[in-house]
Every structure is written in structure tokens, then in C-alpha cells.
Amino acid sequence: MSPKTFLAFIGPSIVMMVLFIALPLASVLKQSFYVTQPVYEILEVETCTPNFTGQVCVVDIKTIPIIGEDGIMKTKTSFVGFLNYQNVLEFPRVITAFANNSWQQFMAIDFWKALRFTLSFTLITLPLVLFFGLVIALCINNVAKSIRGPVIFISLLPMIITPVIGALAIRWLFIGDGILTAFLEWWLVRDIAMFGQAWTIELMMMFYRVWHVAPFAGIVFYAALQTVNQDTVESAIIDGASRWQKLRYVILPHLMPLIVFVTLIHLMDSYRVFEEVVGFSSQAHVISLQWLTYDFLMLDQTGNRSISRASASAMLTMIGIILLLIPVLRGVWIDYKGKRL
Amino acid sequence: MTIKKIATTIAISLISSSIWAGCAFENNTELKSLTAGFDAWKAVTNSMAECGNVTSTLDQDFKDKQPDAFAANPSLYQIGGVSNGTMVPLLNAGTIRPLDDLVSKYGGHLKPSQLIKVNGKIMAIAMMVNNQHFMYREDVLSEFRIAVPTTYDEVLAAAATIAKYDVVDYPLGGTYKAGWNLGEEFINMYLGNGGSFFGEGNSPSINNATGIASLETMKDLTAYMDPEYLVSDSTYVQQQFQQGKVAMANLWASRAGAMDNAEESQVVGKVIMSSAPTGSARASSTNWWDGIVLATNMTDEQADAAFQVVMEGLDTEMVQANNDAAVWLIDGYVAGAAAAGAIATADNGAAPYPSSSPGMGAMHTALGNGIAAFLTGDKDAATALADIEAAYTIAATESGLM
Numbered sequence: 001m002s003p004k005t006f007l008a009f010i011g012p013s014i015v016m017m018v019l020f021i022a023l024p025l026a027s028v029l030k031q032s033f034y035v036t037q038p039v040y041e042i043l044e045v046e047t048c049t050p051n052f053t054g055q056v057c058v059v060d061i062k063t064i065p066i067i068g069e070d071g072i073m074k075t076k077t078s079f080v081g082f083l084n085y086q087n088v089l090e091f092p093r094v095i096t097a098f099a100n101n102s103w104q105q106f107m108a109i110d111f112w113k114a115l116r117f118t119l120s121f122t123l124i125t126l127p128l129v130l131f132f133g134l135v136i137a138l139c140i141n142n143v144a145k146s147i148r149g150p151v152i153f154i155s156l157l158p159m160i161i162t163p164v165i166g167a168l169a170i171r172w173l174f175i176g177d178g179i180l181t182a183f184l185e186w187w188l189v190r191d192i193a194m195f196g197q198a199w200t201i202e203l204m205m206m207f208y209r210v211w212h213v214a215p216f217a218g219i220v221f222y223a224a225l226q227t228v229n230q231d232t233v234e235s236a237i238i239d240g241a242s243r244w245q246k247l248r249y250v251i252l253p254h255l256m257p258l259i260v261f262v263t264l265i266h267l268m269d270s271y272r273v274f275e276e277v278v279g280f281s282s283q284a285h286v287i288s289l290q291w292l293t294y295d296f297l298m299l300d301q302t303g304n305r306s307i308s309r310a311s312a313s314a315m316l317t318m319i320g321i322i323l324l325l326i327p328v329l330r331g332v333w334i335d336y337k338g339k340r341l
Numbered sequence: 342m343t344i345k346k347i348a349t350t351i352a353i354s355l356i357s358s359s360i361w362a363g364c365a366f367e368n369n370t371e372l373k374s375l376t377a378g379f380d381a382w383k384a385v386t387n388s389m390a391e392c393g394n395v396t397s398t399l400d401q402d403f404k405d406k407q408p409d410a411f412a413a414n415p416s417l418y419q420i421g422g423v424s425n426g427t428m429v430p431l432l433n434a435g436t437i438r439p440l441d442d443l444v445s446k447y448g449g450h451l452k453p454s455q456l457i458k459v460n461g462k463i464m465a466i467a468m469m470v471n472n473q474h475f476m477y478r479e480d481v482l483s484e485f486r487i488a489v490p491t492t493y494d495e496v497l498a499a500a501a502t503i504a505k506y507d508v509v510d511y512p513l514g515g516t517y518k519a520g521w522n523l524g525e526e527f528i529n530m531y532l533g534n535g536g537s538f539f540g541e542g543n544s545p546s547i548n549n550a551t552g553i554a555s556l557e558t559m560k561d562l563t564a565y566m567d568p569e570y571l572v573s574d575s576t577y578v579q580q581q582f583q584q585g586k587v588a589m590a591n592l593w594a595s596r597a598g599a600m601d602n603a604e605e606s607q608v609v610g611k612v613i614m615s616s617a618p619t620g621s622a623r624a625s626s627t628n629w630w631d632g633i634v635l636a637t638n639m640t641d642e643q644a645d646a647a648f649q650v651v652m653e654g655l656d657t658e659m660v661q662a663n664n665d666a667a668v669w670l671i672d673g674y675v676a677g678a679a680a681a682g683a684i685a686t687a688d689n690g691a692a693p694y695p696s697s698s699p700g701m702g703a704m705h706t707a708l709g710n711g712i713a714a715f716l717t718g719d720k721d722a723a724t725a726l727a728d729i730e731a732a733y734t735i736a737a738t739e740s741g742l743m
Contacts, residue, residue: 035739037739037740037741038433038740038741039741040741040742045459045460045697046458046459046460046461047457047458047459047697048456048457048458048459049425049457049467049630049693050454050455050457050467050470050630050670051470051628051687051693052470052628052668052683052684052687052688053687054453054454055453055454055456056693057458058697060697062697062699063543063699063742064433064699065433065434067434067435071435071637072412072435073433073434073435084739087735087739093731104719104720107719108714108719108720108724108728110710110732175569175572176567176569176577193567193568193569194569195568195569195571195572196568196569197568197717198717281518281519281572283519283520283710283713284518284519284523284571284572284713284716284717285571285713285717295710298405298706299404299405299408299430299702300702300703300705300706300736301404301426301427301429301430301696301701301702301705301706302429302430302433302696302699302700302701302702302703303408303429303430303431303433303434303702304702304703304736304740306736306739306740308739309735309739
């Protein structure tokens with residue numbers, strides 16, 4: 001392919017990526033070093049409101065934002081350096097926690113609490129997704145051709161369902177006296193509250209994620225299984241390889257690039273875990289980094305939102321994903337270089 | 342958020358027919374409204390729709406949409422439903438208009454108490470008042486000869502008695518869902534004990550004996566609740582009541598009518614409303630009002646039509662048809678049994694929700710996020726309150742209040 005044709009093909013997507021990925025990222029990065037505040041004035045305000053018996057008027061001294069002549073709130077933006085990052089990371093409290101040798105105090109800080117959950121969620125679900133993905137792929141590959149279509153369709157269903165809806169469906173199975181909780185209570189003859197403590201909620205969130213993502217891994221692996229070299233498989237059988245040896249020494253090496261691919265995708269996706277926190281309303285017990293960003297962004301009752309801290313937290317999430325991906329990408333790179341030599 | 346959201350998104354009603362039965366004039370201007378989704382708003386928006394060309398969105402998460410939607414020019418909605426808390430961001434941003442002219446033109450019949458005035462200008466028309474008050478299963482309490490509790494110590498004693506017998510799943514229900522609901526529960530309790538949230542210059546002042554006592558009471562109460570209390574919101578507690586699973590709870594007055602709704606309740610006639618238990622200073626509850634505002638960013642003709650539609654929505658006919666849906670401020674309302682608790686709570690001195698404090702939004706958020714760690718036993722009360730103050734301070738400093 002001539003460089004010109006190559007550019008013509010790739011040009012539009014580069015423009016799109018700059019426009020919709022690079023520029024927004026740059027603006028978030030800039031935002032994370034600035035703070036924008038309304039300009040306030042302190043005024044005496046009389047407010048009259050109803051109560052149950054009549055009307056009450058009170059005069060208060062209030063801090064009120066000034067509205068400019070164009071009808072828009074006046075704001076001022078100032079450069080604050082790494083202040084927003086400090087406010088998210090809260091290092092002084094981290095140091096105190098370490099000085100006291102207290103894990104509990106460390107986990108009381110929102111960012112680190114969220115990081116703990118996000119990391120354990122990502123790293124625990126990853127091997128499960130790969131394992132169940134492989135199991136699904138092997139199952140599909142081994143069923144009779146005539147029913148393979150319907151089996152693929154059914155195994156893909158969890159992936160098709162919108163994440164929030166799927167999380168809500170699982171929530172309804174377990175919350176209060178939901179069907180499955182009622183069944184577990186009947187089976188174990190004891191009172192069970194799945195939403196009463198952190199570890200059961202975490203378990204449900206991980207179960208949900210594996211249920212949701214394993215079909216994707218399954219379908220990718222299934223596609224790769226179609227291209228396994230049948231001659232190699234046959235010679236392995238002639239050499240007396242067992243089923244397990246066939247899988248271990250012929251099929252898995254063939255699937256390796258795709259296992260790396262699924263790992264990359266899953267690391268990126270599950271580090272941004274969010275739907276589960278909302279779907280299971282787990283914020284009392286566990287929060288994730290993405291939820292923390294969302295919480296900063298939400299308006300509070302007086303209409304303020306912490307955009308600067310949200311930007312800082314978003315940047316930190318991105319840095320976290322990059323750090324997680326480095327070992328995997330490094331492996332791919334070494335592999336690639338080895339093949340070229 | 343999610344359950345309510347789904348229910349209310351489904352409940353979004355799109356009515357733009359030319360039916361104007363029950364409406365004194367025919368509305369020819371396209372109007373849109375954004376309000377909360379509980380029963381009272383269903384009644385009001387249905388009544389407004391009778392004038393024709395009104396599209397109503399009922400959404401329990403309206404407060405997240407309203408500030409931005411009203412800041413657009415022209416505004417995305419002409420009519421907004423607010424409460425004393427949610428009016429503040431609109432007022433601060435100048436996106437709602439003064440209504441004095443319109444009131445003198447079309448609103449002669451409004452009661453003076455319905456006119457919300459800020460610095461002498463009418464900024465909203467109130468339609469109802471609301472607070473959280475005590476509801477109890479009359480049959481359960483009389484079976485065990487328990488007097489109606491009036492303080493939290495009595496509530497705890499009653500709960501301990503009921504817990505000994507197998508009549509209900511849990512003696513108490515509570516809207517303790519982490520986030521806004523949990524923050525509101527603490528605010529009720531803390532104000533009931535006579536606390537105040539702010540010191541000089543919007544600085545926080547909750548880490549004190551009153552704050553600790555309020556938290557301890559909350560924790561004592563949770564021992565008698567469904568262990569999943571940190572995910573129960575108003576709708577969940579209402580359903581627990583309706584299904585006979587709880588015997589007592591502090592719940593919004595706007596939910597009282599649902600107890601006697603034979604279509605969904607198994608305890609019709611058995612739930613009685615009384616005052617919120619009192620703390621050391623006053624009833625542990627806050628008074629709210631709900632009402633209607635009009636956007637700044639629309640033409641005067643639109644505003645004229647919108648105000649007339651609102652007047653139709655808030656008329657006596659609507660109140661008479663939906664008397665028990667709320668404690669209405671509108672002429673024609675007859676306070677029934679469902680309102681007894683709300684009124685008794687107000688009589689016991691419940692404070693208005695302190696929405697006029699500029700830091701209250703950040704404080705409510707910090708409380709809602711921070712209290713759960715104490716209830717689950719991760720932190721002691723003083724640490725939890727100190728952490729909440731720290732979270733508030735960061736947020737208030739970032740928004741320039743401190």
C-alpha cells in the first residue's frame with residue numbers, strides 16, 4: 001500500500017480521535033489544574049416561606065453569587081497547581097494512617113478505598129472471565145453443528161443486555177426477599193441479607209461482571225478455535241496426547257494473542273467499573289474510582305459541583321489504567337520483536 | 342436513584358391533545374414542565390394537561406437536570422417544580438423569573454402563604470408542605486399495649502418489645518439509603534437535638550456532643566431495621582409498610598396516602614400518623630414546601646400562558662379530587678387523617694429545612710456519603726463527624742464559600 005492510500009484510509013479516524021479523544025483529554029488535564037468559583041457577595045436577604053400555619057419571613061445574612069449583566073453568574077478561574085490532586089489523594093491523612101499503622105484509617109479515605117475495590121475487582125474478575133470464556137468457547141465448539149447457532153445465541157445473551165439493566169436484574173433477584181434470597185434462606189434455614197454487608201455486595205458485583213463479560217471472551221476464543229491447525233491436533237493425537245495435553249500444548253498457545261487481547265480489553269473496562277456501584281447502590285459499602293469522579297460531578301443541593309476535583313480524579317483513573325496495561329503491553333512488544341528477529 | 346428513575350421515566354406523560362375539559366381557557370402555546378414524580382405532582386401535571394399543549398416530565402432526579410435545563414436560552418422547560426432546597430440553585434443562577442405581575446393579573450385567589458418571596462419579589466408559588474413524621478401500625482402497638490412513642494427512647498423501647506414477638510419482619514423501617522436520604526435523616530435528628538450546622542463564615546460545626554448523640558441514636562435504631570437499611574429509600578420503606586413487614590417508621594407525609602391505597606396496601610386502615618419523635622429541642626424532622634417556578638429564558642407571552650396553566654393545575658378542583666395526596670396549601674383542602682402526623686410534627690416545632698444556608702448543599706452531600714461508615718462500624722462517631730467536616734471543608738473551599 002502506498003503511503004498516500006494508507007493516509008487516506010487512516011486520516012479520518014485520526015481526525016476523529018484528535019477531535020473526540022485527545023482534545024477533551026487535554027481540556028480535562030488543564031481543568032484539573034484550575035479552580036472555577038462563582039464571585040460571591042454577602043447580602044441581607046428576606047425570605048418568606050409557608051409553614052403549616054401561615055407564612056414565616058426571616059432575614060438572613062447570605063453568601064450569594066453575583067449575576068452579571070448578561071444574566072449569567074460571574075465566575076473567576078484561578079491556577080492552583082496540584083491542589084486538586086492533593087484534595088483527591090489526601091496525602092496528609094495517608095501519612096497519619098501509616099504512622100498509626102492503621103489499615104482502617106487508610107480505607108476511610110475515599111480515593112484509596114475506591115482504589116482498593118477497583119483493583120481487587122479488576123484483578124479477581126480477570127482470570128475468571130478468561131477461564132469461563134474458554135469454557136464457553138470449548139462447549140460451543142463441541143456441541144453438534146445443528147444446535148450450535150441457538151447455543152451461541154443463548155450464551156451471548158448476558159452480553160447483549162445493557163449493563164445497568166443487567167445489574168438491576170441481579171439486584172432484584174437478591175434484594176430484600178428477592179427470589180434467590182428467599183431460596184437461599186429456605187435452603188440454609190437462616191436469615192440472609194445480601195445487601196447488608198460489604199463482602200456479599202462485592203461478591204454479587206463480581207459475579208455480575210463475570211456473567212456479563214465471559215460471553216464476549218467466549219465468542220472471541222470460539223472464533224480463534226476455528227483456525228486451530230487440524231494437522232497439529234491430529235499429530236498430537238497420534239503422538240498419544242491426552243485431551244488436557246492437547247489443550248495445554250496445542251490450543252492454548254494458538255489462542256495466546258487473543259487471550260492477551262481479551263486481557264487488555266477487560267483491564268481497561270473493569271478499571272472503569274461504575275454500573276455495578278449504581279445498579280447495586282453499593283456506595284455505602286464499596287465505591288469505585290469512576291463512581292468517585294461521578295460523585296464529584298453531581299450537583300449538590302445548592303447547585304455546586306466539584307468539576308476540578310472530578311477532572312483530577314479522571315486523570316488519576318487514566319494514569320491507573322496505563323500503569324495496569326504496561327506489563328501486558330510490554331509482554332506483547334517483546335513477543336513482537338522476538339518474532340521479527 | 343435507579344428504581345425511582347425507571348418508574349418515573351415510564352411515568353413520563355406526553356399529553357398534547359386539544360382536550361381542555363376542566364380548564365377555563367384553551368392554551369395554544371407549547372409548554373413543557375419538569376417536576377418531581379410523587380403523587381402530588383402527578384395530580385398537578387394531569388390537571389395542567391387539561392388545558393392542552395402541555396408536556397410534563399415527572400422525574401425524581403429532576404434536581405440534577407433543572408439547573409442546566411433552565412440555564413439554556415431559550416429554557417428547555419418553561420415550568421419547573423421545586424422544593425425549598427431545589428429552588429436555591431435556580432435562584433442563585435437567576436434562571437427563574439419574578440412573578441409579581443402575573444400574580445396580580447391572574448393569581449388574585451392565591452393565599453398569601455402560597456407566595457414565596459425573596460427580597461420582596463414573588464419567586465415561586467407554593468402548593469404543598471411536606472415533612473417526615475412517625476407512622477405506626479395501630480394494631481401491633483395496641484396488641485402489645487405500647488403507648489404511641491413520642492421520643493426516640495420510647496421508639497427504641499417499643500421496637501425492643503415488638504422484636505420479641507413474631508408479628509412483623511422488622512419493628513422499624515427507615516429511609517437510610519446512603520446519599521441524600523441518609524444525610525436527611527441526620528439533619529432531622531441533629532436539628533431535633535437543637536444542633537446548628539455552621540459556625541462563622543460557612544465553617545462546619547457538627548463534630549460536637551449533639552452530633553455524636555444524633556449518630557448514636559441513628560445507630561441504635563438501625564439495630565431494629567432490615568439489615569439492608571443502607572439501600573432503603575422512601576419507596577422501599579413505603580412498600581415494607583404496605584406489605585406488613587415493618588411496624589413503625591419515620592416517613593414523608595407525601596407517602597401517607599399510599600398506606601390506605603387498597604390496590605397496593607395490605608394494611609389499609611391500620612397505619613396511623615403521628616408527630617415525629619422529639620429530640621432534646623424539638624420534633625426531629627424538617628419542614629419542606631413544594632411549588633412551581635417559571636423560567637427566565639422565555640418570552641413574556643409564553644410566561645403569560647405558562648402562569649395561567651399553572652393556576653389551572655393548582656386549582657381547588659384538583660385539590661378536591663386529590664385531597665389525600667399531600668398537605669395542600671391551596672383553597673379547598675380539608676386536612677384528613679393522612680395529614681395528622683405532618684401537622685402534629687409542625688406543632689411540635691419542627692424546623693424548616695435549612696436550605697437558606699449557602700453551604701447546606703455541600704454539607705448534605707458530605708453527610709450522605711460519610712455517615713454510612715459509622716453505621717457499618719468502620720469508624721467511631723467522632724471520627725466520622727471529623728471526616729465529614731473535612732470533606733465539607735474541601736468542597737466548600739473549592740466552590741469558594743470558605
